Amino acid sequence: MSKIIFITGASRGFGKIWAKALLQRGDKVAATARNTDSLNDLVAEFGDAVLPIQLDVTDRAASFAAVNKAKEHFGGIDVLINNAGFGLFGAIEETTEAQARQQMETNFFGLLWVTQAITPIMREQQSGHIIQVSSVLGLMTLPVLGLYNASKYAVNGLTETLATEVKGFGINVSLIEPNGFSTDWSGASAAQTEAIEAYAPVKQAFAEGATPDSWGKPEATTDAVLALIDSPNPPLHFLLGKVAYPMVAGVYAARQADFDAWKEVAEAAHGH
Structure with missing residues (x-):
């Protein structure tokens, strides 16, 4: 049985690949983009099955209007894929207020607005699947991506909470947490801070830490994402790519070691 999907950030990268699949x-797909000309090829190939919608997700009113337009056009929405976002590269000290706010406005608040718009529709339907495209960097961090890390940690905290709130309405919630993939995320879609020379060694080490094999092929993700969408019992956390699991497992093992090492001191701080 066909589903009705609402997907943000469908102009390129994961969004475009998944929309086409x-x-x-x-x-049927309601596909949003800042410039809907980027969706013309999908319209030419798939006709009425795709509804292109111009949307800047940082505009809360526009996000609600876009979701309502999709509902009215298709009669409902089965799946939300909150994919819009970008990467901000640079040390935390280098980051301007405008850059920090734009990172959070898009990656976190934009996702929040679309989630808020779609939740009452799914609650009324008593069914639906909200999929937030987060990152492995919502579970661990890398240097030179501080604001991006923070935005994805915020997305994960929001989404874990959402899952507990809407479970009783028949709504499933999932976080897709990819490792690095060869999309425009680190290229044309990325933003850069103005460099402070003192951070050059940190940036060099970061750049040298990745091998060609570290980056997954975006086109290879489609089967996994379709399986997630079709699952009657989808996971809350869904790591994407072969690099993600060992990265996260190592970080969580180190965290547990810290917790264990300081357990007695922490318990004594309880006071009774």
């Missing part, structure tokens, strides 16, 4: 298998 969904349309190819017969689903």
Whole structure:
């Protein structure tokens, strides 16, 4: 049975690839982008099955209007894929207020607005699946991506809470947490801070830490994402790519070691 999907950030990268895969298998897709010209090829190939919507997710009113337009057009929404976002590269000290706010406005608040718009529709339907595209960097951090890390940690905290609040309404919630993939995220879609020379060694070490094999192929993700969408019992956390699991496992093991090492001191601080 075909599904109705609402996907943000569908102009390129994961959003474009997944939108096309969904349309190819017969689903209907409301695809949003800042510039809908980027969706013309999907419209030409799939016709009425795709509804292009111009949307800047940082505009809360526009996000609600876009979701309502999709609902009215298709009669409902089965799945939300909150994919819009970008990467901000640079040391925390280098980051301007405008850059920090824009990172959070897009990656966190934009996701929040679309989630708020779609939740009452799914609650009324007593069904739906909210999928937030986070990152492995919502579970661990890397240097030179401080504000991006923070935005994804915020997304994860919000989404874990959401899952507990809407479970009784028949709404599933999932976080897709990819490792690095060869999309425009680190290229044309990325933003850069103005460099402070003192951080050059940190940036060099970061750049040298990745090998060609570290970056996954975006087109290879489609089967996994379709399986997530089709699962009757989807996971809350869904790591994407072969690098993600060992990265996260190592970080969590180190955290547990810290917790254990300071357990007695922490317990004594309780006071009774």
